[in-house]
């Protein structure tokens with residue numbers, strides 16, 4: 618059997634271990650230390666915007682803290698893109714708040730500005746103004762930020778950007794992760810860079826970052842003894858994980874380039890295929906890191922479905938995966954409000970993510986191509 622080709626696997630640059638050794642030598646084996654501070658600085662520099670960064674244990678933790686800092690409480694409503702990974706929505710439930718799910722538009726697959734405004738107007742009419750909007754840059758594709766920011770400003774509802782999949786993506790030349798009142802990044806094992814597990818909260822102000830660090834380290838008041846006036850969390854990033862992050866930041870641009878090259882490979886591969894569309898940027902304003910490359914299939918025109926293709930890949934030990942199942946269709950979120958026209962449902966039914974790792978080799982690409990070529994025969 619050929620070795621497995623994964624959808625997206627960790628890809629070390631080589632210097633990560635140096636930073637970990639340094640941490641051991643200095644005995645900074647704790648959820649604080651020089652690697653944490655330096656990793657935050659590296660991210661801040663990379664994002665190249667007036668932001669502050671707090672390194673945390675996970676992207677999910679970052680999103681939870683963003684909601685807390687923005688004052689989301691029990692029985693509040695928070696707007697969230699329906700077409701996403703469950704981690705975008707779960708922190709809303711952690712706070713005892715209710716998600717209001719918004720459909721996608723067809724160009725970027727992200728939050729539809731029309732459905733967003735419709736939802737805000739309707740929720741206000743029903744008596745509750747949403748406390749925040751969570752927009753996602755799915756698979757690295759920037760959302761329609763101009764339109765969404767306009768709506769966020771018009772109704773004075775803060776925007777949280779879930780940029781977990783979009784480090785290295787830009788919209789109108791500005792980095793994803795710098796548009797929101799707060800933004801989150803993820804460094805889980807399958808993301809574009811990894812710290813084995815980890816995340817970050819990107820804030821517009823120093824106070825925002827300080828609050829995030831305070832809450833993520835058990836909310837200790839300024840006193841010699843342990844005193845607490847607020848509920849705290851254990852969400853800070855480990856100095857060992859941050860060492861991996863520092864090494865990964867050195868190769869981030871290469872990782873983005875490799876994933877974009879994969880996307881180009883799929884564009885070339887499917888060029889002459891009736892009924893298959895590779896997910897690409899709508900125009901020059903959008904630059905996706907193409908964290909995952911994805912296709913949609915029209916089964917009538919292509920004469921096979923996404924599931925058939927997935928199984929053909931699996932036969933060759935190649936991993937592929939259906940697109941995210943929309944949150945409003947998840948059993949756990951049944952009966953939550955939803956606004957839209959079933960665009961995300963359609964994508965879920967007819968879409969597939971293809972192997973997209975930055976460590977994909979030419980030999981891997983030949984095996985992938987073989988599966989596709991045989992489909993035509």
Ligand SMILES: *Cc1c(COP(=O)(O)O)cnc(C)c1O
Nearest residue numbers: 675676677702704705781803805
């Ligand atoms: C990975 C991911 C998260 C969660 O990040 P973790 O670091 O795994 O907690 C949140 N949102 C999206 C869209 C993600 O892909």
